[in-house]
Structure formats: C-alpha cells, structure tokens
Amino acid sequence: MNRSSKTAAVAGTVVAGVLAFPGPPAAALGGELWGTATIAPGREGILDIAGSAAAAPGATVTLTAPRGTRVTATPLDAPGYLGRVAADGRSGTYTVTGAAAQSWQGRTFPFVLAVPADAVPGTRLRDCVLRITDADGVRQAAGRCAVTVGLAGPTLTRPLSGVPLDVRPQIAGTAHPGARVTVRDKDDREACATTAAADGTWTCTPRPALPAGANRLQAVATLNGVSAVSEQIDISVADTGARQ
Structure with a gap:
C-alpha cells in the first residue's frame, strides 16, 4: 500500500476513534486555507483543509506538518487530483491535474497526520x-x-457488564497518566472520580451508593483542557438496602 492510497484503512480507524475529539469541519476564512484537528498521542488522524479560490491545472496545495508530526497519507479519492507525501513525511501535497480545477473552491483536502506517542x-x-x-x-x-x-479514550475494565453488583462496586479502568477520570451513570450523575496513576490505571468507588436496578456507566478523562470518553457498559445493581 503506498502512502497516498490508505483511504479505506485510515477511514476505518478514524470511525473507530483514532481521533479522540475530531475538530470541526475546515472552513475557508476570507479566502485563505484553514484546517483543524485534535489527535491523541501515538495515533493517526485526518486534518481536513478547506479549499480557497478556483485554481488552474498544475496548482498545488501543500501542508507542512506541525513540528514532531508526520504526514502519512493523502487519501482524497477524486478524479483530477494527485496526492503525494514527501519521503520524510514532513509535507503532503495535492496537485490539480485536469478539469478538477473548476471544483477546487469548496473542496476539502484530507491529510493523515501521525502524532508521536510522547x-x-x-x-x-x-x-x-x-x-x-x-x-x-x-x-x-x-x-x-x-x-x-x-x-486516547479511557477504558472501563470493572465492573463486568451483566454481572449483578452491590451498591458500591469497585470501578476500574485505564486512562492517560495524570488524567482526571469521572465516572457517570445513565442519568449523567457522577458516580465517582479519581486520577489515573503513573501506569495509567485508576479505581474508584461510588459514593453515594448507586441506585438499585438497571444502569449504565461511562468514564470521562480530562487533562490539560482536552477530554475523551470510554465506551458505555450496562450494569445491574441489586437492592441490598444499603444507602449512605
């Protein structure tokens, strides 16, 4: 697979959550190019660049990657555009090769960026x-x-879905070290909160007790102004009469 033909693979990973929080759609501001994205450490994500004015055949839009990142693919699949990635990953380009020049305005140009794990x-x-x-x-x-x-999205490793629980089950998972983790129930009430340890693990116990019956838990991790959420798990809490 060459660097400019990773469309299917990248699109699949983005849908699966490679972008912790995708940026808003790119928009041309006053005729200039613009793009925005939020990408988790050690992941790839798509930076969509909005087109500017109409362009003649041979015109090229170039993205120079932010410091420390690499362009890994130019996945636009449309006739009349040729995408390329520099050998060192420092930049990527799209060049108009034909009649596509007439549709340049309003076009978005996707570039796949890899953000370092550190x-x-x-x-x-x-x-x-x-x-x-x-x-x-x-x-x-x-x-x-x-x-x-x-x-990167936090995980919930305990409790297990479908296993009857008492009103204060131990809730545990993983998250980015140092992230503040808040667990919320189906009604968006806070069940418990803690901070992920240096190895990325975390645990907390609900207080007050969880209400009896069917419920749902989800973890939200926040660090330095950015957030990510876990998958939800369905739980069932037994009515033991303990409420404090």
Whole structure:
C-alpha cells in the first residue's frame, strides 16, 4: 500500500476513534486555507483543509506538518487530483491535474497526520503551514492550521457488564497518566472520580451508593483542557438496602 492510497484503512480507524475529539469541519476564512484537528498521542488522524479560490491545472496545495508530526497519507479519492507525501513525511501535497480545477473552491483536502506517542495532551502543535502555488511554483495563497494533542479514550475494565453488583462496586479502568477520570451513570450523575496513576490505571468507588436496578456507566478523562470518553457498559445493581 503506498502512502497516498490508505483511504479505506485510515477511514476505518478514524470511525473507530483514532481521533479522540475530531475538530470541526475546515472552513475557508476570507479566502485563505484553514484546517483543524485534535489527535491523541501515538495515533493517526485526518486534518481536513478547506479549499480557497478556483485554481488552474498544475496548482498545488501543500501542508507542512506541525513540528514532531508526520504526514502519512493523502487519501482524497477524486478524479483530477494527485496526492503525494514527501519521503520524510514532513509535507503532503495535492496537485490539480485536469478539469478538477473548476471544483477546487469548496473542496476539502484530507491529510493523515501521525502524532508521536510522547506528545503532551492539550498541547497546540507548532509550525503547521499551508500554501497554494501555481504550476510555476509561485505562491497564490497561504493559510493556517491548528492541531491539538488530544487524549486516547479511557477504558472501563470493572465492573463486568451483566454481572449483578452491590451498591458500591469497585470501578476500574485505564486512562492517560495524570488524567482526571469521572465516572457517570445513565442519568449523567457522577458516580465517582479519581486520577489515573503513573501506569495509567485508576479505581474508584461510588459514593453515594448507586441506585438499585438497571444502569449504565461511562468514564470521562480530562487533562490539560482536552477530554475523551470510554465506551458505555450496562450494569445491574441489586437492592441490598444499603444507602449512605
């Protein structure tokens, strides 16, 4: 698989949650290029760049990757555009090869970025640069892009779904070290909260007690202004009469 043809694989991973919190759709601001994304450490995510003015054949839009990241694919699958990734991953390009120039305006250009595993959640990555050049390499437009390091989603490893529980079951899971983890029930009430340890594990016990009956739990992790959520688990709490 070459670097510019990872469309199916990347699209699948994005749907599965590679982007902890996807950025809003890109939008051209005053005719310039613009894009935004939030990508968790050690993950890949798509940075969508909005098109600018109409362009002639041979025009090229170039993304210079933010410091520490790499462009790994240019997955736009549309006739009239040729995507390329630099050998060192520092940049990616789309070049108009034909009649597609007429539909350049309003087009979004997806670039797949890989964020290093040691990136700090909440950090705004620097040196993300956009530009459009004509067939002779003369700059026609420039733009900005914002890539923020997000959080990988926390997990809930206990309790097990479908196992009858007492009113104060131990709740446990994993999250980014140092993240504040809050567990909420089906009514969005806080069940318990704690901070993930250096090894990424966390545990907490509901207080007050969980109400008897069917319920649902979900963990929310927050660190440095960015958040991520776990999958929900269904639980059943026995009525033991203990309420404190």
